Amino acid sequence: MSNTPKLLLPDIPNLHEIDVYLTNGGYEQYRKAITMTPDQVINEVKISGLRGRGGAAFPTGLKWTFMPKGNEKPKYLAVNGDESEPGSFKDRQIFEYNPHQLIEGILIAGYAMGINVAYIYIRGEYHKWIKLMQKALDDAYNKGFVGQKMKEIFGNDYFLDIYIHKGAGAYICGEETSLMTSIEGDRGYPRYKPPFPAQYGLWGMPTTVNNVETIATVPAIIKIGGENYAKIGAPGHTGTLLYGVSGHINKPGVYELPSGTLLTDIIYNYAGGVKKNKKIKAVIPGGSSMPPLRGDEIEGVKMDEESLKKLGTHIGTAGIIVMDEDTDIVKVTLRIAHFYHHESCGQCTPCREGCGWMEKILKRIANGDATSKDLDLLISIANNIEGNTICALGDAAAWPVRGFILKFRDDFEKVIKHRRTFISPNIVHGRRNTASTLIYEEGTN
Ligand SMILES: Cc1cc2nc3c(=O)[nH]c(=O)nc-3n(C[C@H](O)[C@H](O)[C@H](O)COP(=O)(O)O)c2cc1C
Numbered sequence: 001m002s003n004t005p006k007l008l009l010p011d012i013p014n015l016h017e018i019d020v021y022l023t024n025g026g027y028e029q030y031r032k033a034i035t036m037t038p039d040q041v042i043n044e045v046k047i048s049g050l051r052g053r054g055g056a057a058f059p060t061g062l063k064w065t066f067m068p069k070g071n072e073k074p075k076y077l078a079v080n081g082d083e084s085e086p087g088s089f090k091d092r093q094i095f096e097y098n099p100h101q102l103i104e105g106i107l108i109a110g111y112a113m114g115i116n117v118a119y120i121y122i123r124g125e126y127h128k129w130i131k132l133m134q135k136a137l138d139d140a141y142n143k144g145f146v147g148q149k150m151k152e153i154f155g156n157d158y159f160l161d162i163y164i165h166k167g168a169g170a171y172i173c174g175e176e177t178s179l180m181t182s183i184e185g186d187r188g189y190p191r192y193k194p195p196f197p198a199q200y201g202l203w204g205m206p207t208t209v210n211n212v213e214t215i216a217t218v219p220a221i222i223k224i225g226g227e228n229y230a231k232i233g234a235p236g237h238t239g240t241l242l243y244g245v246s247g248h249i250n251k252p253g254v255y256e257l258p259s260g261t262l263l264t265d266i267i268y269n270y271a272g273g274v275k276k277n278k279k280i281k282a283v284i285p286g287g288s289s290m291p292p293l294r295g296d297e298i299e300g301v302k303m304d305e306e307s308l309k310k311l312g313t314h315i316g317t318a319g320i321i322v323m324d325e326d327t328d329i330v331k332v333t334l335r336i337a338h339f340y341h342h343e344s345c346g347q348c349t350p351c352r353e354g355c356g357w358m359e360k361i362l363k364r365i366a367n368g369d370a371t372s373k374d375l376d377l378l379i380s381i382a383n384n385i386e387g388n389t390i391c392a393l394g395d396a397a398a399w400p401v402r403g404f405i406l407k408f409r410d411d412f413e414k415v416i417k418h419r420r421t422f423i424s425p426n427i428v429h430g431r432r433n434t435a436s437t438l439i440y441e442e443g444t445n
């Protein structure tokens with residue numbers, strides 16, 4: 001089992017309560033950060049190697065340097081907790097179990113970039129978590145850790161206000177420009193980039209958009225120092241990650257482990273292995289938008305962006321979806337395609353029309369009314385969507401469809417030919433001998 005301490009979800013009972021957070025060193029990292037200059041804080045984050053946890057794994061310290069210096073214009077931080085990608089459910093663990101570390105991370109990020117207003121954008125369906133986060137924020141305000149009073153409490157001139165903004169249940173509002181349009185009160189349509197949010201963000205002002213987990217990691221970096229943080233996990237993608245494991249798995253849940261942990265370790269040693277001891281047919285490593293891995297490919301795979309990129313996929317949100325040997329891949333692909341078609345905002349033609357065509361053709365395949373040529377047509381549509389749209393939802397729709405066809409063409413061909421699904425015994429992954437004695441981690445959230 002991993003000896004790396006949990007930096008985001010430590011096993012401390014009631015850590016969500018402000019007094020418990022305070023007795024465990026809470027808000028001390030903000031105190032430490034304000035003894036440094038803003039540039040020193042940004043540098044520490046750069047040295048840490050922290051990469052965004054929202055999907056694109058963009059270096060966080062570098063992103064913060066894009067914000068203009070000085071106070072001529074208001075600047076904003078938008079913390080992205082839209083978390084609507086199927087297979088992703090890690091940010092809500094932070095809202096529930098460690099909300100003050102997120103608030104403290106916002107204070108540090110705000111101080112580093114000279115921002116006085118931050119928004120936490122939370123997925124509309126997360127009623128419970130919105131309430132929990134609001135309670136934590138109210139408690140922090142009451143103690144004077146947030147808002148104008150913080151000048152007095154922390155003894156310097158800096159202050160920051162934080163607002164929780166509830167989404168309305170649209171996946172597209174997680175895309176950073178769409179999220180900003182939604183906060184501004186309009187329909188959540190993505191905007192063209194450039195200009196990027198650091199130049200033209202909320203209300204046309206410089207804005208940084210970061211994921212909840214990214215920001216919640218910042219106090220841990222200030223605590224142990226960027227250099228020490230950089231020693232955790234895989235060198236190109238440092239730190240601990242919140243891996244969300246779902247699908248045909250005995251112990252679905254969120255596991256905090258170093259980046260670069262073996263996928264098979266996560267599945268068998270932490271998440272309890274596959275239900276009914278079945279073999280694995282496919283794994284999506286980072287949320288439904290990422291290309292899948294076949295069961296026979298997962299041995300030795302390390303869960304970090306650089307390792308996964310070499311295999312033609314990505315870490316995404318580290319939402320691992322495990323599918324057993326009996327999974328009907330055609331139906332899975334159809335279900336994913338339906339989701340992206342439904343969530344397309346419709347602004348650009350390749351995404352709006354292409355997502356519809358992909359779903360239509362996949363339905364035809366599932367219904368036994370297709371030919372092999374339809375598979376090539378699907379790949380051609382996916383290729384024509386990718387890179388030709390305003391936002392990355394187009395890519396998110398194209399990648400899994402193309403990925404499943406390229407990796408499981410036989411399955412599709414069999415359904416086309418015989419009008420039914422077959423099990424493909426040669427491409428599955430069986431439980432490793434080393435995992436025969438399963439070790440469960442107590443108290444894992
Ligand atoms: C369709 C779509 C949905 C997205 N949803 C989310 C989301 O729910 N949460 C998130 O943090 N990032 C999401 N992103 C990525 C954001 O646009 C952005 O890259 C991210 O919030 C930046 O934070 P990070 O640098 O900390 O990763 C989404 C992107 C796309 C294209």
Ligand code: SF4
Pocket residue numbers: 172190343344345346347348349351352389390391392393394
């Ligand atoms: S890619 Fe899709 S979701 Fe994104 S702007 Fe275009 S139509 Fe809208």
